[in-house]
Structure formats: C-alpha cells, structure tokens
Amino acid sequence: MDYGKNVFVFDHPLIQHKLALIRDENTGAKEFRELVEEVAMLMAYEVTRNLPLEEVQIKTPIGPAKARMISGKKLGIIPILRAGLGMVNGMLKLIPAAKVGHIGLYRDPDTLTPVEYYCKLPADVNERELIILDPMLATGGSATMAVDFLKEKGVTSIKLMCLIAAPEGIAAVHKKHPDVEIYTAAVDEKLNSHGYIVPGLGDAGDRLFGTK
Ligand code: URA
16 A cells, blocks of 8 residues: 555564453553553664765774674764653664653643654754654654644754554644655554544553553
8 A cells, every 4th residue: 555655654564462451452561561562662773774884994803804783973862751751762772872852742632733842853953854743643743843843943853753643644744744664563544533643553652551
C-alpha cells in the first residue's frame, strides 16, 4: 500500500510480531514497555539506514585499516511527552551519542488540539538532524506542532517515528510539512470520534505507565 511520498512503513517480521503483542489488550505494562523499547530499537536501525559515512583510518591489533564511520550532522531525538518517552531507551541503545530534547503537549479532550506545557531542547538543536518520537500519530496535531516549534528554532532536518499512524495524521502532518519523513510500523484504518486510532492499541501513555 502506498501512503504517499515520505511515508515509510516497516514490515520487518520482528517489528510486526512485536507490534501484534503491543496491540493485544492482555499485554501488561511491563511487557508493553519492553516491547515498545524493542520496536523503537529495531526502527532506529531502519531510520538511520541512510546516514552518511566517511572513511577513517584506524589501527586493529593486526595493523592499519581503513574503516567507515557515521559523518555529517549529529543526531537528536525528541520524544513528545509522555508516550514518546517509551521509545527513547530503544533509540539510545543504538544511537548513544544522540542528545534528547523533550516537548510536552497534551490533547485538549474537547477540541482534540495540542496544548504545549513543556519544552527543553539541546542548545545546538538547529545543528542536529532530529527524530521526533511519538508512538501514536493520530490527528497529527501534536506532531505538526512539534515540527512547527523545531523549524522555528532553525532545525532543517526532521523525521517523525511512530508505532502506529492513522491516515488522518499522516495527511495532517504532510499538509503543513511535506518534507518530514514519517516512519511507522503500521498505518491503521481511521480515527474514532475521540481521536483514538482504530484498531490501534488504546492509550499508549496509559499502557506504558499503568495509568487509567
Ligand atoms: N494517542 C494514543 O495514545 N492512542 C491513540 O489511539 C491516539 C492517540
């Protein structure tokens, strides 16, 4: 299925298997957290596939060798609070040098529009290539607002990584920010009248942190 330019759906069997367990209503908070972290780590592997490499000279115990290391802009990861936090450790396991910035947004339950309550970003954020983390791309309001903030700060390279996206969320983000690459493990059917993704996985924040 083609969801348009700049949308990448990861169909790796490990990602899909773990996503099925994540979606299952019988999966408890501990296992849910572990699985979200594991999927984020697997997705980090794919999201970083096109990072530029440069040749470096190193010395092995046997002798000199040419090797390749990541070059170009440094990376930053930006979880949208609070559910995005569940993906941070998985990303950091593969990209330990990435700086982490936080953007706190909540959805007004009546209007379903995002409201900012916290923002703390790395000082050199505009020099970094950023990956926004939010497991659920639902209406797209929070993600669009997060991209707005980051672009206002001079950031020019932004990717968005989620577990499940709704078609409405993809359309909303790309309407305003067609340059943002969206990486997701699944694109579900639709949103319901409360702004939840159908069939989705429920409330990602509640399931991560055991609140309800
Ligand atoms: N946020 C969630 O946690 N779940 C949804 O389905 C939509 C938004």
